[in-house]
Amino acid sequence: MNISTVNDLTHKIIGCAMTVHTALGNGFQEVIYQRALAIELQLKGLSFEREKEMLIFYREMHIGTRRVDFFVENAVMVELKAVEKLEDVHKAQAINYCEAYNIADGLLINFGAKSLEFKRVYNKKLVTPNPGNPVIPVIPVIQ
Template identity: 70%
Template sequence: MTVHKTLGNGFQEVIYQRALEIEMREAGISFNREFEMPIFYRKQQIGDRRVDFLVEGIISVELKAVTKLEDVHFAQAINYLEAYNLEIGLLINFGEMSLNFKRLTNKKFKSEQLQKSNKS
């Protein structure tokens, strides 16, 4: 919220990424910016994708700077959660007059404990 209040809307996504990086560092939040993660299909790596931020190793944060969030933005954010088996994600849009953010949940999430018990 501080980033949007300070910068407003109208900048490119990378500007908001850099500002959010500063805010998270100041707050002592553990994160990786543009964290590259492999994409698998049938247990074979077919590419990779960078999530804007991986926070505390468990939360995907995808930033946008568009006038309005579209279904494709939600689909992309959900795909990242599923591909990386992350439970929670945030989709944040700095491009609107007011900051727009959505908390997303991966309905296909499998906890490590559940994965271990399924392997037994």
Template identity: 60%
Template sequence: MQRDELTYKIIGCAMKVHNTLGNGFQEVIYQRCLAIELAKLDIKFVREEEHTIFYEGINVGSRRADFIVEGKVSVELKAIINLEDVHLAQAKNYTVAYDFPIGLLINFGSQSLQYKLIFNPKYNIKLN
């Protein structure tokens, strides 16, 4: 598979937001700004889309993804000083539970934008 153009566009939008605002705002401010940047590029997305979580086929609740982009990438945003393993685990769980091949964890709270690509092991994705 060629490098994933969509995730690079999402990261580029996040970088523009971070370069413009810097760190220190609440997550919702970054979420609104990222939505503006994605819309400028005509990238289709849904904010705060609720997804049902199943355990052995039984509905055990629901969670909301910060963004679902083009129906194929889940994006989880943070505005904290440093990403920790628990945040990566949360984003991975969402990517797998929502059955998306790729997820992104983006943190606006540090001095430099932090992001992690997350791959659903169910899909055999290889980026060049």
């Protein structure tokens, strides 16, 4: 997916999150915002998987799983929080998920603050194809 398309997609996701935060405000548990955001994403016609379980590998060995809050349009990982303030540890966690799943772009969205907080995160360790080997290693996904 090209950068312009990813930018448009993240803009739409953030817009959906703003709609949810405007309607619900802060103070609910994360799962409430997750359910509301799923409705908004559907209304915008965006494809997504919610609570997508993905395998985590270390040195090509399966060491565990993690559920991504949302994986939108097979391109953007979305991690939700409902905390008073986003901390560096939350951003580090979102970046780690992008790296573990070899996903280029992610969004960290916090519904717990008085105003909606969001940060875009990037995978600086993204494995991309090279001319001699056009296959990107794919991390298996639990279906």
